[in-house]
Amino acid sequence: MPPGPGLGGRAGPRPGAPARHLHRRRRRHRPGAGWLEQARLTAADGAAGDELGRSVALGAGTAVVGAPFVDWAGFDAGAAWVFVRAGGAWTEQARLVPDDAAEDDEFGIAVAQDGDTALVGAWLDDDAGERSGSA
Numbered sequence: 001m002p003p004g005p006g007l008g009g010r011a012g013p014r015p016g017a018p019a020r021h022l023h024r025r026r027r028r029h030r031p032g033a034g035w036l037e038q039a040r041l042t043a044a045d046g047a048a049g050d051e052l053g054r055s056v057a058l059g060a061g062t063a064v065v066g067a068p069f070v071d072w073a074g075f076d077a078g079a080a081w082v083f084v085r086a087g088g089a090w091t092e093q094a095r096l097v098p099d100d101a102a103e104d105d106e107f108g109i110a111v112a113q114d115g116d117t118a119l120v121g122a123w124l125d126d127d128a129g130e131r132s133g134s135a
Contacts (some may be wrong), residue, residue, distance in 0.1 A: 002045060041083050041088040042078055052081070055121075057113035061085045064096075064118045066108030073104030079126055080120045098134075100127070110135070 041063060046052055047070075055066035061084060068078040094135040096118065097106055102125075110121035125134040 012102040033129065036089075039085075040081045041081075041090060041092075043067065043095070044080050044092055045095075047071075050079075055080075055109060055111045057111045057114045057118070059115065062113060062115045063090070064111045066111040067118065068106035070108070073101030076104050076106055078103045078105055078107030078109065078122060080118065082118060096126075098122065102126070112135070 019117050021078045044051055049069055051066040051069045052067040053065055054068050063083040064080055066080045069076050070079040082094040083090050084093045105122040105125045107122035109123050112119040119135055121135045123133045127134055
């Protein structure tokens with residue numbers, strides 16, 4: 001898929017906004033078959049410096065993608081996005097942010113996914129003391 005509109009036919013993100021690329025191996029196993037780009041995952045409201053894709057978890061038709069330097073709830077508070085695949089197309093389903101998001105938490109520095117459950121790390125969260133972290 002060449003660079004261009006974001007997933008689901010939406011306009012692409014602002015210039016400099018981060019993106020993650022999904023590739024799929026060609027079915028024919030012949031020399032030079034290699035991998036083809038299947039999709040480019042971008043957050044509809046992403047911005048330069050978010051580092052979308054710093055962490056990625058991929059399951060059956062679902063991708064959880066972390067962006068620890070998102071600034072919505074304060075400098076580097078972080079966020080994660082959930083993308084789902086239907087009929088070969090990937091679409092943004094949700095943006096995950098903690099209820100107590102705070103500056104410098106870096107929520108999204110690590111992500112894991114199991115079925116309908118996502119686990120997102122915030123290694124600098126201060127809830128249990130300075131830089132105690134949480135998930």
